[in-house]
Structure formats: C-alpha cells, structure tokens
Amino acid sequence: MLPLSYAVRNLFRVPARLLQIVLGGGLVILLLMLAAALSEGMDGVLRSSGSEKNIIVLGTGSEESVERSEIKASVPSELEAAVSGLEEVLGRAAVSPEIHYNGLLTLGGGPGDSRQALFRGVTPAALLVHPEVRLVEGTFPRAGEIMVGRLAAHRLGVGEEAIKPGTQVKVGSTTLRISGIFQAPGTVMEAELWADLNDLRAIGQRDTISCVVVRLDSATFDDVEVFTLQRLDLELAAIRESDYYAKLAAFYTPLRIMTWVTAGLVVAGAVFGGMNTFYAAFASRVREMATLQAVGYSRKALALSLLQESLLASLLGSLFAAVIALAFADGLSVPFSIGTFLLRITPGILGLGVLGGLTLAIIGTLPPAWTCLRPELPAALRSA
C-alpha cells in the first residue's frame, strides 16, 4: 500500500484545485449542517414546548390552533372545582387561563413601526404550568404592562434596545410598558410577549379566553377529558400539550422535507461537480498510476490512495464548514410562524457534516478513480 504521505502530497500538487475542492465541498457540507440544524432546531423547539404533564383545554374544533379557540372565562374555575389531583403550589392549583393572540405590536417609532407579534394573555398562574419560564430581568406584568421573551426581539426583527424594560409599546390602541424579560429555553414561548390576561381581553374586545392550561399531579388526562365530555354545554376539548405541539411539528413536515430536498439537490450537484474535478485531476495521472502498477502496486491499493486524497480534501472541507458554522450560524435565531428557535451546531450535526462530506468524497471519487485505473497497462504507460 502507498504511504499516506503520498496522498497528502498529491493533494497539494495543484493548490488551486485543492482550494476549489475544499471550498466547494466545504460549502456543501455547511449546507448539510445548516439543514440539519434547522430541522433539529424546529423539531426541538416544538418538542420542548409541550409538557407531558400539561393539558390544554380549548374550544372544540380548535385543537390544531389555540389562537382560533374561544372558551368561556368561567372554565378555569369550573375545571379546578371539578377535577381533583391537579398540581398545587402553595395551595394554588396549577390552572392557567390564557389568551393566545397574533396581532400588531407598535414600537416607539409610531404607527408605521409595527410588527406582527405573538401575545399571550396570562395571570401569575402561568408560572405554575410553565415552570421553564424564568424572569431574567424586571417583573411579571401587571395591568398596563407586558413582558417579552428573550428571543422576541429576533422574532420581531428589531434590536433588543427597542423592547428593553421600561419601553412603551402599543398593542392595538393600548399602550403598555415593558416590565421585564423572560426566558423559557428551547420553547416557542421565548419569542412571545406576555401581557396581563385582562388587558389582552380588553385589547381583543372579547369576553372569552383562548384556553386553560392545567398541570397534572395525581390526576390523569382522562380526568380532564371526562370533564370536557360531561360539560357539553361548554363545547370543550382536551389535548395534551405535548400532543398539541407534536401536531404543530407535523404541520411543518413539508417545510422540513423541502429543506432536505433542496439540500439533497445541491449535494447531488456537488457530487457531479466533484466528479468533474476529480476526472480532470486523475486524468492527468493515468501514466503515473500505470507506472505504479508496473512497479507492483495493485489497482486496489492505488484506488485506495486516490480515495485517501479525496477523503483528506473532504475532511479539510468539513473543517472549513465546521469553523464557518460554529462562527456564524451557531446560536443564530431563526423565526418561524409560531416562534423562534436558535440554530445549534451540536457535535451530532458536526458529525453528520463530516459523514456527509466523506460520503460525497467516496461517491465523487470512485468513478474517476476507476476511469484512471481501468486502461490496459501498455496503453496507459504510453499515455501523455
């Protein structure tokens, strides 16, 4: 077998070609990493947003969009009275009435400075059912106040300064003061703006709420569902919070498929581009390969050496892609219709990129290597 140093030196034989392979391959690997990070990030945020212990009680027929749901404002107290075994904290049941509202937020710049935002009208009980929510600055919103999620600025496409605590914003015609900033790592809530429940009812000119979120202790899902079935007059449905977000995740499946199809098409193009480069690179070495065969090296050993070259180039490309991904993409916030998630370039994604790059190298190298090694020796030894 030829020493690895032979492959390494061949790699640097034409620096411009090496650069082309490393940069071209690196960009494709980068694309693979970003597609994976995008898919994993979107999946992750929807998966983490739903808790197995939480049940959403909402209007019948609105199980796929809580924003469309309307239920009576009395449902939370009736539910609390009817279902025992809900989680309690300091004697308070974990029952959170909520309004989910998608509307315009007007920033300091006036009516023209409006952004579409996701609002949630809540009471302090929201913290009992969403324990992942933590205030990182300021206070929980009281009447006339609103608090913003850590990623809300990214979701709105504004700088963090635009919605810092103390700033006045308008929702509809109501002016609210930003009271604080909260975090809820890895969930859609981090991109939301939470206001007092009554304020949001007034803004939406509604008597109803969107849903009630309850947190189970000894009670089961069936206990809550029985309540919704017994109270047909309230027209309620119950769904596990995790199932609700799983359904939303399924809704985004076509988007994920499109992402992977696009990445796949680019990768396929890259394979042909890579093959073309390697055909050119190996074509100039037919005689050298034939000489090595004449010396006693088998085709297999030479094919392996050619493969080593492209695998090394691919590893350099992967390194380039990893550096770019970690420097510019890791931690980048990506907004989508119901929230925002952070791109995470995890070791798994880096591994996927490397694996993808190596696969590309193998697929892109073997046909040109075969073309280089296939000619009969007498003819190959005479080649230019």
Add this chain to the structure above:
Amino acid sequence: MSSHESFIRCRGVTKTYHKGNTPVTPLSALDLDVPRGTFLALMGPSGSGKTTLLNLIAGIDSPTSGSLHVGGVDIAKLKRGQLTKWRASHVGYIFQLYHLVPILSAFENVELPLLLAPLSRKERHRQVQVALELVGLGDRSDHRPSELSGGQEQRVAIARAIVANPALLVADEPTGDLDRESATQILNLLRELVREHGKTIVMVTHDPRAAAVADTVLHLEKDRLVEAADLNMQAA
C-alpha cells in the same frame, strides 16, 4: 538462441489486440530463449512488436496464446492480480521517459517498490541508499525529478528498477530521450548490472550504438526474430 538453461522462454507466443473492429497481431507464434545473465537488445522497425514483446516478458501484458516462462514461471497463465505481485519481486522496468513520480524525491521514488516488501524502515532505507550509490546518485537522494537532469532521472529510474533486486530488467528505449554522453553512461550502467550483478536485461532500442552494448541483438521482422548476425549474412 539456445534453449539450454533459458531464463526467458517463449513458445508460440501470439499477441492479438483490436483497433476498433480490426484485429492486429504484432506477434505471431514467436519462439525465444534468453539465458540468465544476458543483455539482449531488441530492434526492428516501428510497429514490429518490440515493445509488445517487452511488455509480455515484463508481465505488463499477457499473450493471446502460447507459453512464456520467466525464471521458471509461466507468466502467460497468471491472472492480472498475480502478475502484479510477480512484477513487484521479479522484474524492474526502465522507461524511455523515466516515469518518476514528480512529487516524490529521488529517494522516495526508489523506495516505492520496497514499500510492497515486508522490510523494516531501516532495511528499506539501506537498500535505497545502496541502489542510489550504485547509479552514482547517493548525494542526490533529496532531489525531486524536476531538480535532476534527464540522465540523472534515468539513473533514478534504474535505481528504482533494481532496488528490489529483481533478476530481470526490461528497458524500453532507455536512452531515447538522452544526449549522447548521458546515454553512454546509462548503457555502461546497464552493462555493469549484467556483468557484475548477474541481471538479465531485455532492452528495446532503435539506436545501433545502444544495441552494440548488448550481448545479443535480435531484430523483429515480419512477426519473426532474426539475430543480427543472420541479418548481416542476408545483407551480404
């Protein structure tokens, strides 16, 4: 030539290949015997089959029919993979255009055949150094081919051919690309390898001066081999 104690023995060797749909037979039912330790020069017009015969003897190509024994092995029966292994230890090939690997130094080029043998690094390096000293390039081992003259490149190629100590060396126009002085040095070196190291050399050449160094000169004429002496007689 006598078949007594032949190192190379060809019997009824025919080689046919196809140019498009047309069969071409450069060698037909050829017989040849070459004793061990002979320096044989093959001459003949272009297309007479000299290089084809050389490639068959070197195991680079296989005959279409006939038997071809080299050192007692009928290499006509060996498959491609077996031929590759056989070449590694039994034959050294010297090309007209040297065929050195440009990215490797003279030392590394010469070392190539030894990487296939189960030798320690130390032993490999010793053998490479001996081969380079033998061709007079002990002090050029770090030089790349581009830093050597044509004559020096050919001497590196000869060192590569002999480093694994094969009994047979084949050379295809080894002086064809060299000036007269370098050519003389190369031919003297080949002569020395036969006389002092017992190698058997088969060399294809167009150059009568090169052929004159050989023990035997054979001409390939119309599918058959004719000894130079016979040719002279025919001419007379």
